[in-house]
Amino acid sequence: MNTTTTSNVAIEYRDICKSYGEKSVLEHLDLKIPRGEFVTMIGSSGSGKTTALKMVNRLIEPTSGDVLVDGRNVRDVDPIQLRRNIGYAIQGSVLFPHMTVEDNISYVPNLLNKRDHERTRKAVRKWMDIVGLPDDLLERYPSELSGGQQQRVGIARALAASPDILLMDEPFGAVDEITRGQLQAEIARIHRKTGITVMFVTHDIAEALRLGTRVLVLDAGKVQQYSAPEEILARPATAFVEQLVLRQRHACDLPEDQLCACNHSGAARARAALAAK
Numbered sequence: 001m002n003t004t005t006t007s008n009v010a011i012e013y014r015d016i017c018k019s020y021g022e023k024s025v026l027e028h029l030d031l032k033i034p035r036g037e038f039v040t041m042i043g044s045s046g047s048g049k050t051t052a053l054k055m056v057n058r059l060i061e062p063t064s065g066d067v068l069v070d071g072r073n074v075r076d077v078d079p080i081q082l083r084r085n086i087g088y089a090i091q092g093s094v095l096f097p098h099m100t101v102e103d104n105i106s107y108v109p110n111l112l113n114k115r116d117h118e119r120t121r122k123a124v125r126k127w128m129d130i131v132g133l134p135d136d137l138l139e140r141y142p143s144e145l146s147g148g149q150q151q152r153v154g155i156a157r158a159l160a161a162s163p164d165i166l167l168m169d170e171p172f173g174a175v176d177e178i179t180r181g182q183l184q185a186e187i188a189r190i191h192r193k194t195g196i197t198v199m200f201v202t203h204d205i206a207e208a209l210r211l212g213t214r215v216l217v218l219d220a221g222k223v224q225q226y227s228a229p230e231e232i233l234a235r236p237a238t239a240f241v242e243q244l245v246l247r248q249r250h251a252c253d254l255p256e257d258q259l260c261a262c263n264h265s266g267a268a269r270a271r272a273a274l275a276a277k
C-alpha cells in the first residue's frame with residue numbers, strides 16, 4: 001500500500017523529461033521523496049543525477065513535467081526565495097574566498113535576520129560545533145583551511161539558514177578516506193537530529209547504502225530502483241542494480257551469499273532482511 005500522501009511529500013518529480021538538443025538525459029521521471037528521507041542517488045556517469053538534483057532549486061529547468069517542493073510547483077516560486085529554504089553543498093570548495101569562515105557561514109542567515117546579528121552569531125557557532133569544527137577557525141579564510149575543513153564549512157553554510165531540504169552533489173568526493181568517513185557520520189547525525197530532507201548524489205555504492213534511507217539508482221535517465229538499502233541489496237530490481245550490489249560485496253571482500261559487514265546501518269538492516277528471507 002502506498003502511504004505517501006501529498007502532505008508528507010517534500011519533493012516530487014512529475015513526468016520529468018530533460019533533453020539537451022537531441023540528447024535525452026531524463027525520461028519520464030516520476031518520484032516522490034517523503035519529508036525527512038535521506039535519498040542517495042547513484043548511477044552511471046551521465047545518467048542524469050546532477051540534472052535531477054538541480055531541478056529542485058531551479059538551477060536547471062526541465063524540458064517538460066513539473067517539480068514540486070512542499071506541494072508547490074517550483075516554476076511558481078521565485079528562485080531566490082526557493083533557494084533560501086534549500087541548502088546546497090557540492091564537491092570542492094564553494095566558499096567565498098575573500099570572506100572569513102564566520103562571514104561565509106553567516107551570509108544567508110544575515111540576509112534572513114538582518115537585525116538580529118547576535119542570533120546569527122550563535123547559529124554560526126552551533127553549526128561549527130555540529131560539523132565538528134573548532135571556533136578558532138572562525139577568523140580564517142578558506143585558503144587557510146584543509147580540504148576537509150573547507151568541506152565542513154561548506155556544509156555548515158548550506159545548513160546555517162535551517163533549510164527544510166538539503167541538496168548534496170558528491171560533497172565528499174574530494175576528501176581523503178578518513179575525513180570522508182567522519183563527514184558521512186556527521187551528515188547522518190545531522191539528518192537524524194534535524195529531520196531535514198536530504199538528496200545526496202554519490203558515485204560510491206557503499207556511501208549510498210550507508211547514508212540513504214532510500215537509494216535511487218539511475219541509469220541512462222531512467223529509474224532502475226528506488227528502495228530502502230536493504231531492499232536494494234536483497235532484491236536488486238535490474239541487472240544494472242545487481243552489478244552495483246556485486247561491486248559492493250566485492251569491495252567488502254565477502255562471499256556473494258553474504259552482505260557487506262561494513263559498519264553501517266544500511267548493511268545491518270540488509271543483513272537482517274536477508275536473514276529473515
Ligand SMILES: Nc1ncnc2c1ncn2[C@@H]1O[C@H](COP(=O)(O)OP(=O)(O)OP(=O)(O)O)[C@@H](O)[C@H]1O
Nearest residue numbers: 020025043044045046047048049050051052201203
Ligand atoms: N548544459 C549541458 N549541455 C549539454 N549537455 C549537458 C549539459 N549538462 C549536462 N549535460 C549532459 O547531460 C547528461 C547528464 O548529466 P548529469 O550531470 O546530470 O549526469 P550525472 O549522472 O550527474 O553524471 P556524473 O556522475 O558524471 O556527474 C550528461 O551526458 C551530460 O554530458
